[in-house]
Amino acid sequence: MNFFSESNIQELQEMFWKNFEKSLLDLKNNEHIYIGLSGGTSLNYFYEKILKNFKNIEFEIRKKIIFVFVDERIVSLNHKDSNYKQIKDFFLGKLIDQNLINQDQIISINYDIENIADDYFSKVPYIDISLIGVGEDGHIASLFPKHILLQSKEKKYLSINDSPKKPSHRITISPEMIKDIKYGFIFFMGDAKQKALNNFFDNNLIYKDCPAKLINNTKNVFLFTDLKL
Numbered sequence: 001m002n003f004f005s006e007s008n009i010q011e012l013q014e015m016f017w018k019n020f021e022k023s024l025l026d027l028k029n030n031e032h033i034y035i036g037l038s039g040g041t042s043l044n045y046f047y048e049k050i051l052k053n054f055k056n057i058e059f060e061i062r063k064k065i066i067f068v069f070v071d072e073r074i075v076s077l078n079h080k081d082s083n084y085k086q087i088k089d090f091f092l093g094k095l096i097d098q099n100l101i102n103q104d105q106i107i108s109i110n111y112d113i114e115n116i117a118d119d120y121f122s123k124v125p126y127i128d129i130s131l132i133g134v135g136e137d138g139h140i141a142s143l144f145p146k147h148i149l150l151q152s153k154e155k156k157y158l159s160i161n162d163s164p165k166k167p168s169h170r171i172t173i174s175p176e177m178i179k180d181i182k183y184g185f186i187f188f189m190g191d192a193k194q195k196a197l198n199n200f201f202d203n204n205l206i207y208k209d210c211p212a213k214l215i216n217n218t219k220n221v222f223l224f225t226d227l228k229l
C-alpha cells in the first residue's frame with residue numbers, strides 16, 4: 001500500500017500524477033487500457049490534474065485508453081444524477097474538446113434495456129486502473145456497508161435496487177472484479193471522510209463494515225487523502 005496524506009492539494013495532485021502516469025507507462029503494451037472512474041465529488045481535484053497533464057501522455061498510450069465507470073446510477077445519460085453526465089461535463093468532455101480522446105473511448109451504460117449490468121460487463125470485462133472515491137460510510141462504487149452484494153462471488157457488474165444512497169437503482173463492479181484491478185487509486189477527500197479513513201485502517205473491521213477495504217485485494221494500491229490518520 002502506498003499512502004499519501006497531504007493537506008496541500010497541489011502537492012497531492014503532483015504525487016497522484018506521478019503514480020498515475022507510471023501506471024499508464026507500465027500498461028503501454030496492452031491492447032487497451034481500461035480506466036474505471038467513480039462519480040461523486042472526491043475525484044474532482046484529480047480529474048483536474050489529469051485534464052491539465054493529459055496532453056503530455058504519448059499518443060500511442062492515449063489512444064489505448066478507454067474510460068469506463070466503476071458504478072453507474074440507472075437514469076438517462078443526461079440526468080443530473082448520472083455519473084456519466086457528471087464526469088463528462090467536468091472532465092471527459094473537456095478531453096474530447098481538446099481532441100485528446102474521442103467519444104468512442106468512453107463506454108456508458110445502455111440504460112433502457114433489461115439487463116444493464118450484464119450488458120455493461122460484456123463491454124467492460126475488466127478494469128486496469130481504477131480511480132475510486134470513498135463515501136462517508138466507507139462505500140466504494142455502489143458497494144455499501146453490510147449490503148448483500150458484498151457476499152457476491154461473481155466476477156461481473158452487479159445490479160442494486162436498494163442503494164441506501166439515492167438513486168436506489170444502480171450497477172456496480174463486484175468485489176471479485178476489484179481483485180483484477182492492477183492499479184487501485186483510492187481517495188478519501190474532505191473532513192466528512194475522516195471516519196471512513198479511520199475505519200479503513202482499523203484492523204478490527206472487515207470489508208463488510210468498510211467496503212473501501214476491498215481495494216486491498218488489488219495488486220498495487222495508492223491511497224490519497226487530504227486528512228491525517
Ligand SMILES: O=C1O[C@H](COP(=O)(O)O)[C@@H](O)[C@H](O)[C@H]1O
Nearest residue numbers: 038039040041042133134135141
Ligand atoms: O454515489 C456515489 O458515491 C461515491 C462517493 O461519492 P463522494 O461524493 O462522497 O465522493 C462515488 O464514488 C460513487 O461512484 C457514486 O456513485
